[in-house]
Amino acid sequence: MSAPADNGASVTRRDSAIALIDEGNALEEQGRALEAMARYDAAVEADPRCARAHLNRGNLLLARAQIDAARSAYGQAIDCDPRYAAAHFNLGNLNCHAGEFERALHDYQAAIGIKPDFADAFVAMANALDNLGRAAEAIESYERALAINPDYAEVHFNLGLLAMREGRREQAADCLRRAIDRRPDYAAAHHALGRVLIRLGDLAAAEASLRRALSLVPESEETLDHLATFLLMRDRPLEAVQLIVRHVALPSTWGLKTTFANCAARTTFVTSDPRLRAALTAAITGPWADPNELCRPALSLIMLEPAIASCVRLVNQRWPERAPKAALFGADVLAALTGDRLLQAVLETAPISTIEFEGFLTAARQALLETAMSERPQDPADRAALQFYASLTRQCFVNEYIFDCTDSERVAATACRTTLLALLDADAVASPLLLLAVAAYFPLHTLPEPRRLLAASQPGPVDGVLTQQVREPLEERALRAGVECLTSITKGVSQEVRDQYEQNPYPRWVKLPLPDHGSALSFTEQLRLKLPLARFTPLPDDSRPEMLIAGCGSGSQPIFAAGTFRGVRVLAVDLSLSSICYALRKTRELGIENIEYAQADILQLGGIGRTFDIVASVGVLHHLADPFTGWRTLLSLLRPGGFMQLGFYSRLARRYVVKARELVAARGYGSAADEIRRFRRDLVARDADPMLQWLSNVPDFYSTSECRDLVFHVQEHSLTLDQIESFLAESGIHFIGFELPPAVTHAYRARFSGDPAGIDLRNWARFEADHPDTFAGMYQFWIQKPINH
Numbered sequence: 001m002s003a004p005a006d007n008g009a010s011v012t013r014r015d016s017a018i019a020l021i022d023e024g025n026a027l028e029e030q031g032r033a034l035e036a037m038a039r040y041d042a043a044v045e046a047d048p049r050c051a052r053a054h055l056n057r058g059n060l061l062l063a064r065a066q067i068d069a070a071r072s073a074y075g076q077a078i079d080c081d082p083r084y085a086a087a088h089f090n091l092g093n094l095n096c097h098a099g100e101f102e103r104a105l106h107d108y109q110a111a112i113g114i115k116p117d118f119a120d121a122f123v124a125m126a127n128a129l130d131n132l133g134r135a136a137e138a139i140e141s142y143e144r145a146l147a148i149n150p151d152y153a154e155v156h157f158n159l160g161l162l163a164m165r166e167g168r169r170e171q172a173a174d175c176l177r178r179a180i181d182r183r184p185d186y187a188a189a190h191h192a193l194g195r196v197l198i199r200l201g202d203l204a205a206a207e208a209s210l211r212r213a214l215s216l217v218p219e220s221e222e223t224l225d226h227l228a229t230f231l232l233m234r235d236r237p238l239e240a241v242q243l244i245v246r247h248v249a250l251p252s253t254w255g256l257k258t259t260f261a262n263c264a265a266r267t268t269f270v271t272s273d274p275r276l277r278a279a280l281t282a283a284i285t286g287p288w289a290d291p292n293e294l295c296r297p298a299l300s301l302i303m304l305e306p307a308i309a310s311c312v313r314l315v316n317q318r319w320p321e322r323a324p325k326a327a328l329f330g331a332d333v334l335a336a337l338t339g340d341r342l343l344q345a346v347l348e349t350a351p352i353s354t355i356e357f358e359g360f361l362t363a364a365r366q367a368l369l370e371t372a373m374s375e376r377p378q379d380p381a382d383r384a385a386l387q388f389y390a391s392l393t394r395q396c397f398v399n400e401y402i403f404d405c406t407d408s409e410r411v412a413a414t415a416c417r418t419t420l421l422a423l424l425d426a427d428a429v430a431s432p433l434l435l436l437a438v439a440a441y442f443p444l445h446t447l448p449e450p451r452r453l454l455a456a457s458q459p460g461p462v463d464g465v466l467t468q469q470v471r472e473p474l475e476e477r478a479l480r481a482g483v484e485c486l487t488s489i490t491k492g493v494s495q496e497v498r499d500q501y502e503q504n505p506y507p508r509w510v511k512l513p514l515p516d517h518g519s520a521l522s523f524t525e526q527l528r529l530k531l532p533l534a535r536f537t538p539l540p541d542d543s544r545p546e547m548l549i550a551g552c553g554s555g556s557q558p559i560f561a562a563g564t565f566r567g568v569r570v571l572a573v574d575l576s577l578s579s580i581c582y583a584l585r586k587t588r589e590l591g592i593e594n595i596e597y598a599q600a601d602i603l604q605l606g607g608i609g610r611t612f613d614i615v616a617s618v619g620v621l622h623h624l625a626d627p628f629t630g631w632r633t634l635l636s637l638l639r640p641g642g643f644m645q646l647g648f649y650s651r652l653a654r655r656y657v658v659k660a661r662e663l664v665a666a667r668g669y670g671s672a673a674d675e676i677r678r679f680r681r682d683l684v685a686r687d688a689d690p691m692l693q694w695l696s697n698v699p700d701f702y703s704t705s706e707c708r709d710l711v712f713h714v715q716e717h718s719l720t721l722d723q724i725e726s727f728l729a730e731s732g733i734h735f736i737g738f739e740l741p742p743a744v745t746h747a748y749r750a751r752f753s754g755d756p757a758g759i760d761l762r763n764w765a766r767f768e769a770d771h772p773d774t775f776a777g778m779y780q781f782w783i784q785k786p787i788n789h
Helices: 008-028 033-046 051-064 067-080 085-097 101-114 118-130 133-147 154-164 169-182 188-201 203-216 223-233 237-245 254-264 274-285 291-302 306-318 329-339 339-347 355-371 381-386 386-398 407-424 432-439 450-452 458-483 494-500 523-530 554-566 577-589 602-607 627-636 654-667 673-687 691-697 704-711 721-731 742-751 761-770
Strands: 545-552 567-573 595-599 613-616 639-648 732-738 779-784
Touching: 008 033, 008 051, 008 254, 033 051, 051 067, 051 085, 067 085, 067 306, 067 381, 085 101, 085 118, 101 381, 118 154, 118 545, 133 154, 169 188, 188 223, 203 223, 223 237, 223 742, 237 254, 237 274, 237 673, 254 291, 254 554, 274 339, 291 339, 291 613, 306 329, 306 355, 306 554, 329 381, 329 386, 329 639, 339 386, 355 450, 355 554, 355 732, 381 386, 386 432, 386 458, 407 523, 407 595, 432 458, 450 458, 458 523, 494 577, 494 721, 523 577, 545 554, 545 627, 554 567, 554 577, 554 613, 567 577, 567 627, 595 742, 613 627, 654 673, 654 691, 654 704, 673 691, 673 704, 721 732, 721 761, 721 779, 742 761
Parallel strands: 545 567, 545 613, 567 595, 613 639
Antiparallel strands: 639 779, 732 779
């Protein structure tokens, strides 16, 4: 029997529907989606059995993220025409979009059953299989797509990515080159090839690939980030900085901001550039990295300002004789200092970390004192320079009054303080310059009844000083009573260490680089970013990991962890109440709620009845009487499969610190602030001493509490890699890797190519012997406790 012929009405409906669909397609190409949908709706009304009309409606609904409505539309298309391969394929794409990969596989298989040469369906099916972790089947599906279309560049690219992920680098490079052969302008393939070639050690070709990718898509921040990181790895940080600044005036993503800051931190600038100044100022005030790391690069830019540089040189030529104010400041110098936003940013956020600039600021402080004491009418230039003087005063508080001070200067500063107190007693208003001069020599919160300083309204820059030196310290003082004492403090070394850190919050910090809100990753993801080649077993569930930070100091580490590891809950403990209260104030200031602070002694933590997924103790255990006793205690608190971050001083890298400590002992320097200043003054006088050359390059040399910690600590050990390796072997703990700059890890892998993950501590010992400053900061590394431990 023959099929019944269409009657005239059905043909008319079908033709009408097709005409409406064509109109909708044209409107969709013009970006007029609402009008296009109206045509598709009309097509369905004209011919409810028109599968193509239902399909087009589904596509628009999916584009609007109306998943359920789109799924219904695709289902109606399939009901109208069960052999409609495109409908099954698009339904599969929808299910992939919704994360329902098993359902998507069923849809793609249906499409291929109808149309066996449907290359796109094989590709989509491979993508779904990959998402399901079925890599071998995904590769097979990609290869079937290539059998249909050997020139399918995206398939060669995807095979390259799979090979990259599985460590098959040579094969990955071959696949990516095939993708590029078929599509020379394939930016993503050039980018991926560059990253593979880095791992293969073909660095010239890697750089060429990354630069080609960037030339094709200049706005790609991901490519820009990777190329800059590559240049940093090659010890070419200035090129990296110039590359980023040239492409984007101010980096927008957090990743690119931190890459810019990391490159800038390793750069000494020799030419001035307004774009660099603006970006570096933003990096410090942001901040995009630890401002301490950006101080020296910023000073190199500031010293390119002729008026400032000539003044700095004048001071250092006369040192230790102090240049009087008349010789120090002309109107042009004060104007340049006050108008320099980069200088202001540095002064207010981190201790100045060069001997040369510290000398200049020491002289500038004395000039401020001279101005405040003068009985002559105030110079308009000094009034205009209030912002600079306020920033200088804030610098004095940040570095805890480390600047050298002559006897006559101290007498004058004391007289200014007496004058200020008399004005307060008389309820009279002090001039801003007098207040700043006193604050540049004495913390205002140490004056009798410091709240009196807050009663009178002061100009903006001075109010910032009052917040820093009165409001915030008083807030910290009020917090002390509410801090829980979790354990007792062991007599002896623990008490002595606590007493040292009670003198100042340690370390004092102003700003901390925190990722953009909402960009936190899981702990596993973050560790993989830090150590991409490391071998470890992920936490079974890191949705809400519990973390202990043993020796939290003034809070930078727990605050960073709380904003970096998604869902983490932190217990942060320290011996020092001063440090904990500083941490509490900063935590509240930042609105962070997932940190619990307590006073505790590491040696007593075994009795608290809690265990943790992550334990961190960086720069702490080497201040115990026996570091390994403390390490064992912390290991007892770590759950099986948990991770630990540690930091120990390197005996080799600390060689000059050891000599400095010997000098301190031999000459009988005490650890009080005046004695620390005397030690530094005597050391600076020996300007050719290698010990000074080393110490003056360490940021810790430039603030009182950090210099005390560096050279005058009541208890300190430094370790060797042999000791660390022995302890790990004895404890059955898995070493994961060091946290090091990219240039160091690249140099290590170039020498020890058989250890790409960098976990052979004997190799590292050989590397350190040849490069003794490799671990100048610390041995900072991650370990994992076996699950069956």
